Amino acid sequence: MKICFWGNISKALAGRTSGGGELQIALLAKALAHGGHEVVVLDYVIVEEFQTDEGIKVYPIKGWNKGIRMIRNISHRLPGLYQSLKDQKADVYYCRIRDYRHLIVWMAARKVRAKFILGLAEDLDIMGFRMRWKYYYSAFLNNPGILFNGLFNEFVYPLLVRKSDIIFVQHEGQKQILLQKGIKSVLFPNLIDLTQLPVISNPTHNYFIFVGWLDNRKGVAELFRLIEKAPFATFKIIGPPRDKSGFLYYEKLKSFKNVSLLGELSHSETLHNIAYSKALINTSRMEGFPNIFIEAWAFGVPVLSLYFDPGSVIEKENLGEVAHGNIDKLLKAMNINGYSDEFAKRAKAYVGKTHALNDRKIKEINCIFTELFNV
Numbered sequence: 001m002k003i004c005f006w007g008n009i010s011k012a013l014a015g016r017t018s019g020g021g022e023l024q025i026a027l028l029a030k031a032l033a034h035g036g037h038e039v040v041v042l043d044y045v046i047v048e049e050f051q052t053d054e055g056i057k058v059y060p061i062k063g064w065n066k067g068i069r070m071i072r073n074i075s076h077r078l079p080g081l082y083q084s085l086k087d088q089k090a091d092v093y094y095c096r097i098r099d100y101r102h103l104i105v106w107m108a109a110r111k112v113r114a115k116f117i118l119g120l121a122e123d124l125d126i127m128g129f130r131m132r133w134k135y136y137y138s139a140f141l142n143n144p145g146i147l148f149n150g151l152f153n154e155f156v157y158p159l160l161v162r163k164s165d166i167i168f169v170q171h172e173g174q175k176q177i178l179l180q181k182g183i184k185s186v187l188f189p190n191l192i193d194l195t196q197l198p199v200i201s202n203p204t205h206n207y208f209i210f211v212g213w214l215d216n217r218k219g220v221a222e223l224f225r226l227i228e229k230a231p232f233a234t235f236k237i238i239g240p241p242r243d244k245s246g247f248l249y250y251e252k253l254k255s256f257k258n259v260s261l262l263g264e265l266s267h268s269e270t271l272h273n274i275a276y277s278k279a280l281i282n283t284s285r286m287e288g289f290p291n292i293f294i295e296a297w298a299f300g301v302p303v304l305s306l307y308f309d310p311g312s313v314i315e316k317e318n319l320g321e322v323a324h325g326n327i328d329k330l331l332k333a334m335n336i337n338g339y340s341d342e343f344a345k346r347a348k349a350y351v352g353k354t355h356a357l358n359d360r361k362i363k364e365i366n367c368i369f370t371e372l373f374n375v
Helices: 020-034 072-088 102-111 129-135 144-163 172-180 220-228 244-253 267-275 291-298 310-317 327-336 341-354 359-374
Strands: 002-006 038-043 057-060 092-096 115-119 166-169 208-211 235-238 259-263 279-282 303-305 320-322
Touching: 002 020, 002 072, 020 038, 020 092, 020 291, 020 359, 038 072, 072 102, 092 102, 092 359, 102 115, 102 144, 115 144, 115 359, 129 144, 166 172, 172 310, 208 267, 220 244, 220 327, 235 267, 244 259, 267 291, 279 291, 279 327, 291 303, 291 341, 303 327, 310 320, 320 327
Parallel strands: 002 038, 002 092, 038 057, 092 115, 115 166, 208 235, 208 279, 235 259, 279 303, 303 320
Antiparallel strands: none
């Protein structure tokens, strides 16, 4: 079977991920290649084709950087993407991360009589517009580019959700949201390659860590209030500010002696900091299934979440604490929850069973794709 992906994926294939969604696409592509399938990636960043060690063929998109800058999206990029996708004549086309250009992929898949898979990246993808406005668009009123692309996404994405041959969801909560809309889906947990994790010796586990953009969507105001109420704790914050709220609280946090603002780090540096932490703090109201949750558990580090629990897995599997919006409850959890050998054993076992990219998981993935192709 031939499976085609597209996007800024080449960095993630080389282990230098540009984002969580890109990392998941790269891991899925590797799993399918290991399963014996022909896997191709169309990447708009590269200019020359190459092949990875796993046998994944990576191609540039025809004419992506040609034409006049103001109109090249219509004159060259979208037509070039469509033609490049058609030329692959794949059996399955896979898209993930909210993007109106996935419509071009769906059109190409239909043209060559292939299957189209849509992978959800976060809960907001399938919630109502009011929720997306509240937790995403409202924070970018001064960024016309995001709002302009968002307008196209609002027209295209609901169509893709209903027209896909199959939708992959990250957790049971997303599956239930789609069922309420009369749409069936397949649970497809996020993956982690445990062989790529750094080997950690004698971790100190004496600070709490936050990883993510500092913005309204990630709960930067709640994070600030939590830190204000926790002078007893030491915090490391990885991630830059992204919206007006983020810049405001970033400046305020500079005066806190118990806070280290590390900014944007490489994936490897982030993993090291997570491994040495006492617990991972999350203040987002909405997510998908964050890779950092899985990475924390892979190191035996608990997740302390103010609001969010993907598919209730934190509570079901006892992988940390969910405060249900109560900052005082989260503060209490910080005092009694932290790294322990008993917790580490349980968390690592969960990751190995559910998310680890091993021979068993590769077999599962290949069965899913083979069944889809044969329907």
